[in-house]
Amino acid sequence: MNTLIDFHSVDKSFHKGKQSVRAVVDANLTVKKGSVVGLVGESGSGKSTLGKMLIGLEMPSEGSIHFEGTPLWKKKKFMRPRPGDIQTVFQDPQSSLDPRMRVKEIILEPLLALGSRERKEKGGRERLTSLMKRVGLKAEHLDRYPHEFSGGQRQRIAIARALITDPSFIVLDEPTSALDVSVQAQVLNLLKELKNERNLTYLFISHNMSVIRYMCDVIAVMYKGRIVESGPARELFESPRHPYTKILLSSLPSIFREKGPVLSFAPPSEMETGEEACGFFDRCPFRMEACLKAPAFEAITEEHGVACYREG
Amino acid sequence: MVLVLKDLCVDFTGMRGKVRALNNVSLSIEKGEVLGVVGESGSGKSVTALSILGLLGSNANISNGEISYSGQNLLTLGPKEMQSLRGKKIGMVFQEPMTALHPTMKVGNQLAEVIKRHRSVSKRQACKLAIEALKEVHIHDPELVAKKYPFELSGGMRQRIVIALAMSAPPDLLIADEPTTALDVTIQKEILQLIKELNDRRGTSVLLITHDLGVVSNVCDRVMVMYAGEVVEEGITEAVLNAPSHPYTEALLHALPDLADPGEPLKAIPGEVPDLQNRPAGCAFASRCPKAMDICGVSAPALELVSTNRSAACWLRRDTH
Numbered sequence: 001m002n003t004l005i006d007f008h009s010v011d012k013s014f015h016k017g018k019q020s021v022r023a024v025v026d027a028n029l030t031v032k033k034g035s036v037v038g039l040v041g042e043s044g045s046g047k048s049t050l051g052k053m054l055i056g057l058e059m060p061s062e063g064s065i066h067f068e069g070t071p072l073w074k075k076k077k078f079m080r081p082r083p084g085d086i087q088t089v090f091q092d093p094q095s096s097l098d099p100r101m102r103v104k105e106i107i108l109e110p111l112l113a114l115g116s117r118e119r120k121e122k123g124g125r126e127r128l129t130s131l132m133k134r135v136g137l138k139a140e141h142l143d144r145y146p147h148e149f150s151g152g153q154r155q156r157i158a159i160a161r162a163l164i165t166d167p168s169f170i171v172l173d174e175p176t177s178a179l180d181v182s183v184q185a186q187v188l189n190l191l192k193e194l195k196n197e198r199n200l201t202y203l204f205i206s207h208n209m210s211v212i213r214y215m216c217d218v219i220a221v222m223y224k225g226r227i228v229e230s231g232p233a234r235e236l237f238e239s240p241r242h243p244y245t246k247i248l249l250s251s252l253p254s255i256f257r258e259k260g261p262v263l264s265f266a267p268p269s270e271m272e273t274g275e276e277a278c279g280f281f282d283r284c285p286f287r288m289e290a291c292l293k294a295p296a297f298e299a300i301t302e303e304h305g306v307a308c309y310r311e312g
Numbered sequence: 313m314v315l316v317l318k319d320l321c322v323d324f325t326g327m328r329g330k331v332r333a334l335n336n337v338s339l340s341i342e343k344g345e346v347l348g349v350v351g352e353s354g355s356g357k358s359v360t361a362l363s364i365l366g367l368l369g370s371n372a373n374i375s376n377g378e379i380s381y382s383g384q385n386l387l388t389l390g391p392k393e394m395q396s397l398r399g400k401k402i403g404m405v406f407q408e409p410m411t412a413l414h415p416t417m418k419v420g421n422q423l424a425e426v427i428k429r430h431r432s433v434s435k436r437q438a439c440k441l442a443i444e445a446l447k448e449v450h451i452h453d454p455e456l457v458a459k460k461y462p463f464e465l466s467g468g469m470r471q472r473i474v475i476a477l478a479m480s481a482p483p484d485l486l487i488a489d490e491p492t493t494a495l496d497v498t499i500q501k502e503i504l505q506l507i508k509e510l511n512d513r514r515g516t517s518v519l520l521i522t523h524d525l526g527v528v529s530n531v532c533d534r535v536m537v538m539y540a541g542e543v544v545e546e547g548i549t550e551a552v553l554n555a556p557s558h559p560y561t562e563a564l565l566h567a568l569p570d571l572a573d574p575g576e577p578l579k580a581i582p583g584e585v586p587d588l589q590n591r592p593a594g595c596a597f598a599s600r601c602p603k604a605m606d607i608c609g610v611s612a613p614a615l616e617l618v619s620t621n622r623s624a625a626c627w628l629r630r631d632t633h
């Protein structure tokens with residue numbers, strides 16, 4: 001498979017007055033064409049920020065991101081690849097759809113970035129109706145407003161909106177987190193079918209490990225802005241290497257999980273740690289002196305990498 | 313029994329007319345028991361909790377049924393008596409901890425104030441007990457945390473404080489409505505462990521509302537499954553999850569991605585929840601049920617004992633026809 005996206009040493013800091021937050025720190029990640037890459041990690045770990053740098057909403061402070069071999073950002077400018085080639089679906093269908101717009105306008109809106117010929121071609125009545133049908137909605141829904149729909153239906157609208165430009169890549173940021181289990185299953189099935197039909201590539205952000213396991217080929221685990229482990233989904237689930245990944249997996253409240261050894265966070269360390277310590281030091285049950293200097297992210301196999309002395 | 317609900321019906325009057333949010337809901341919780349309530353959004357979980365707490369809004373009407381707490385009929389109590397029962401005998405924890413905390417008061421003082429209200433102690437003693445209470449919910453460095461304002465704490469810490477507040481009386485029953493839904497899984501696990509620990513140690517009964525069957529399987533002794541404002545199944549957690557009696561419980565379990573083969577589609581439940589305003593004549597699940605029979609569309613099955621320790625509301629489980 002060819003590489004579609006390549007993050008190289010990407011940093012993103014936010015500044016608020018004198019304070020600065022390092023939302024993403026030295027991120028390296030490749031996304032292969034036609035694959036689904038999952039991003040997991042606790043709230044505030046930088047998942048959405050990483051996704052936003054791909055759609056032009058946030059600019060990297062350092063490092064480079066390549067899309068099909070060309071840089072996405074050049075001198076603070078977002079170099080949109082083919083307009084509409086990268087699309088997004090967000091978590092909360094309630095707030096991501098403008099309540100004053102009709103469904104039809106919502107779905108057609110991304111076409112405004114396209115040239116007039118392409119806009120006409122892609123926004124034709126027939127294409128619109130068949131897209132509505134494909135995502136499980138009806139043509140008569142086009143003239144209604146978002147509030148007239150259930151959460152699952154609103155997420156279908158958001159998916160239709162993402163697909164209208166015929167993208168090759170979609171950032172899915174917690175697309176089913178606000179949905180009930182039964183509706184989630186419908187939406188996940190739809191996303192999987194669409195991916196296969198259209199040879200799409202997804203960056204799939206979620207905090208639900210069961211959803212990630214089901215949807216993704218590759219998983220990257222983030223902790224405090226850093227990718228601490230990444231690898232093939234199966235391998236990561238069967239033999240997680242980073243202590244945080246292990247804790248995450250043993251926290252799963254799954255009905256079906258065999259009750260394996262439980263690993264928990266260590267109580268906060270009393271030691272003074274500097275900027276250069278391992279980011280997980282404070283909560284790590286395996287920390288040692290050496291960890292006061294952060295480990296580099298290193299490959300264990302060709303596809304599986306981890307940033308930890310204990311498991312490198 | 314600490315709590316018994318019998319055939320509870322709750323109607324809301326809104327702009328579009330009357331909505332039956334709860335339809336003949338019955339449940340019981342024994343001393344020291346953790347009862348889980350699961351169901352999809354809108355199935356009536358929160359309305360059940362609010363009914364018990366006497367916190368339904370003015371547009372709600374309890375049109376039928378009984379709620380009894382330690383043998384006392386709660387529906388005959390006045391607002392003052394209900395208020396004293398809440399907090400003192402029945403503790404509550406909701407999804408968003410900020411709603412239960414005073415935003416501009418240090419958390420230690422909030423705890424001390426509540427403790428003073430429940431027990432006759434001096435201010436100094438109350439402050440001491442507040443520190444103890446923080447220790448009990450496993451807050452490291454309680455003296456330091458006591459001096460903080462809620463906004464200075466993480467979501468998980470705030471929820472611990474809310475639990476400390478709820479447990480301060482201490483109550484006989486804790487009602488927790490999605491207490492960990494807004495938290496990270498690793499923190500969720502810690503909070504659930506804490507609730508379970510308080511339940512074990514103090515014998516507090518718990519009504520735990522969640523939409524997460526995994527949470528239920530980890531902490532609840534019994535589970536009750538709700539659908540469209542009705543209880544469709546109830547029993548011992550492990551037994552219900554291993555061998556559900558009701559087709560809806562079964563469908564819900566099968567829709568989970570937890571065990572699914574990534575190469576196969578998930579078993580989604582077709583269709584949608586019925587409109588509560590136009591409740592179907594028969595079984596509320598009939599339009600989506602793969603096992604529906606003729607009778608299901610005509611007449612609604614009541615919740616009945618189908619085996620020892622198990623109730624279900626489904627015509628399939630009746631031997632009598």
Ligand SMILES: Nc1ncnc2c1ncn2[C@@H]1O[C@H](COP(=O)(O)OP(=O)(O)OP(=O)(O)O)[C@@H](O)[C@H]1O
Pocket residue numbers: 014015021022023041042043044045046047048049050207
């Ligand atoms: N526009 C912004 N200005 C300042 N800080 C920000 C901004 N966006 C994000 N941050 C900070 O960057 C960090 C990472 O945030 P991000 O939203 O990427 O996390 P996340 O992993 O998506 O979390 P969640 O699971 O809660 O969605 C957080 O500390 C957040 O507060």
Ligand SMILES: Nc1ncnc2c1ncn2[C@@H]1O[C@H](COP(=O)(O)OP(=O)(O)OP(=O)(O)O)[C@@H](O)[C@H]1O
Pocket residue numbers: 324325326331333351352353354355356357358359360369371523588
């Ligand atoms: N104050 C109210 N006024 C009118 N209808 C209400 C009110 N509160 C709840 N309802 C209705 O009662 C039904 C049950 O709602 P409830 O909040 O109990 O659901 P829930 O199971 O807690 O769902 P969720 O998982 O989304 O919290 C819903 O149809 C809801 O719209």
Ligand code: SF4
Pocket residue numbers: 243244278279280281284285286287288291295307308309310311
């Ligand atoms: S490097 Fe050290 S502190 Fe960091 S995760 Fe590994 S063992 Fe823990």
Ligand code: SF4
Pocket residue numbers: 558559560595596597598599601602603604605608613625626627628
């Ligand atoms: S009563 Fe009929 S429709 Fe309802 S759950 Fe049972 S079999 Fe299905």
Ligand SMILES: [Mg+2]
Pocket residue numbers: 047048049173
């Ligand atoms: Mg996010």
Ligand SMILES: [Mg+2]
Pocket residue numbers: 357358359489
């Ligand atoms: Mg609720």
